[in-house]
Amino acid sequence: MSDKPSLARLDLNLLVPLDALLTERSVTRAAERLRLSQPALSAALARLRTHFNDPILARRGNTYELTPLAQRLTEYTSTALETARRVFESQSEWQADTSTREFTLYGSDYALSTVGAMVSRLASERAPGVRFRFMLHTPPIVEDAANRLRSVDGLLIPHGVLSDLPFDDLWTDRWVIVASATNARARAGLTMDDLATAHWVFTYQSMTAFTSATRQLQQLGLETMVDAVVESFIALPRYLVGTNRLGLVQAALVQSATAVGDVIAVEPPFDVTPLLNALWWHPSHRNDPEHTWMRALFREAGRLLETEHAST
Template sequence: MPGRPPLSRLDLNLLVALDALLAERSVTKAAERLHLSQPALSASLARLRTHFNDPLLARRGNSYELTVLGIRLAEHASTALESARRVFDSQADWTPEQSTREFSIYGSDYAFATIGTAASALATERAPGVRFRFMLHNPLIIDDIGNRLRSVDGMLIPHGFLNDLPYVDLTRDRWLVVASESNTRISQGLTMKLMGDSPWVFTYQSRTAFTSASRQLQELGIEPRIDAVVESFLALPQFIAGTERLGLIQSGLAGIALGTPGIRLLEPPFEATPVLNALWWHPVHDRDPEHAWLRGLFTEAARRGA
């Protein structure tokens, strides 16, 4: 854009201030977060407003709201700041035993409760200073996954959602039907007709967020009547106990699901497509030795649990 200073003339400390201001929507809170004085951060905000020719934060009564540009910048600032941190955290000689790096991984609570916990436990044995940040994905993140994966280390998600990205296969799982022990409709067994007549709880339901088994039901001509959508596999049984609802859950969570009183698990009356879980990442990480160690860690954790 004409008139904009080159990157070499920008104070990149402003990126830190911008991220805090847009996240906190308050000069006072952002200053506390960064351990700076309020006048110092007010000066940074003034410079940012001049640079963007936009107030970024606009007063509404006793609080501040983000402007339209501020809303657009909020996510970009966080991503850019994380990328900058990764650049300056890189080391010529990296050893996992001495590392204090934090790896950021997107995924579902199912992925975290299974392969995530196994990889984290293995890392504690091999590299006690390494930390993990496991973050729940959502449909918006998956829709923008090409950009999102630039600023994180990977995503744990089954095949069928991402394309044209490097990955390593980890675990294979199968689907089970979740039902209430008090559900008398299934006393004689589970049939396709009963599945079509029953109310359901789905974990995801959108164009890009779904489970392979729920999509398969529709392909078999069953349009489930959905009572609730809860974006959590771990919470799913609680929405089913004591009702006539049905749900679908991976067998890897069977033990956790059965920990909910009044829940039973059944094999589906159709050949459900297995779940093939994988770790996906952006190609920018391909030659990163730290990331290569991470990939090996998850692969070994999956093999141990097989």
Template sequence: MTDHSLLSRLDLNLLTSLDALITERSVTRAAERLHLSQPALSASLARLRNHFGDPILARRGNTYELTPFALRLAEHTTMALDAARRVFESQASWEPNESAREFSIYGSDYGFTTVGRVVSELAAERAPGVRFRFMLHNPVVVEDAANRLRAADGMVIPHGILTGLPFVDLWRDDWLAVVSETNQEVGEAVSMDNIAQLPWVMTYQSRSAFTSAERQIQQLGIEPRVEVVVESFQALPHFVAGTNRIGLIQAALAPIARRLGGVRVLPLPFPATPLVNALWWHPVHNADSEHIWMRGLFEEAAAIVASGTDAGAED
């Protein structure tokens, strides 16, 4: 049986019922969420059980729990619903100032604080009904980017991590060191001895989530002594202030770190490779006129960030 003939025999409304059942873990609550009668949703559950050959919900005492199979379905169900929603929200002719579309973008707090914020401001001026949802990525999301980006509109992340997906370059940035104002072991500049001997606050530190400067330190023959790993660039200075630790942040975040107080932002004692930030997306969005408009907005916002004229980032 072909995929098309299988789909033609399915009621895609069952996807909505499945998502509600997985989310609520209760027929009663799922029915309320979908504004359906409980018998109607029970009938949908019976059809789902018959299709999958799995109970989906299993009674445990006075409550219901998702079966292991249903837990595996949960993420795919959400992505499928998002993709279906995009299909039916698309319009043959589209005017940004008349649209109420939501664009969903993965990234780090660094990307959102810089280019993401400027994108939101430009969109508010030109398409007040358009909304952006900025979602923090994590190592799991990054490793599964090719699948995640089927249902999302993009991911802001530097080169060197993702491959095989379309992208547009945004802006280049440099790495700087962050040390506490009270750190007496660091003078007017960070030395290689400081890099090797002082403890570190690092960001992400996984197979698919890392920074190029961290890798360079290792390539220089130094294995940093990591005391803290934090999945946030903006939070990093808080873990440095009042300690003898060192951290790394992007130059675009230096004004924010300085405004927090308690830290100094200094050049690194080696020529760190600049990072090239990019917006990545799935090829399914290539010809989407709304997505093309959004990509242009990111390019324009990135030019503002790169020029240093972004008032929100100034000291």
């Protein structure tokens, strides 16, 4: 017989206040988030402390910090809540046009402003009750993708970063160099020597967070001088205006980057490796009909983007 406690003897309702307490690290803020009274949240915290034989929240001066156990519980709790949500949202005969399911995905601002926006538009026409929650990823999220994808529906990121996870290829883009309209070198056409001596603005720069284009610059032997790192492809061109810096953005963003007229786009003086954008997801979704529908919608959106940019 198993030594594990029976689920029937566990109060699973405590998962919700536990998640709020772990996230907010405050009884007051957790109560506000759940729209409960502070005494009710305090009672839930007392029961959680008894169950785990751990304070969960420990006072440090005027604030509270998570105990080591509470820090470990953070990932488990969000995963458990997401799994429970999926269990009770599942339907024997799922129909997209009547569903109210919410899909949650991580991506860069580039991914969210291109394929994310296209998917949202398609869904509004075919499944008006379906909701999408698009969230910006961070390097820690990408580094822990195998675990993060247990509690969300997907991660939008090009090939070259992840492996050993299911994926759907969406569309191919290319990298373009952007510069200030006052940058005389860029206006004349850049050479490899120009790239080697230029100052740059990068979107990511670490051992585990990088773009394929910046990695290719390194492989070409260029020791780039980086003046700023901004984790936003859409914001990057603003950091070039009035300077001689260079940056790299995807071709799909060039029109918006150059629309005002103070930024120009220049073709790189080397053969840049194409950018293959993909939707990555956890194997547990493989036989989920709702997730299958979502993936098909992303593939369609990718084809539409490919067609749009091929004609420009």
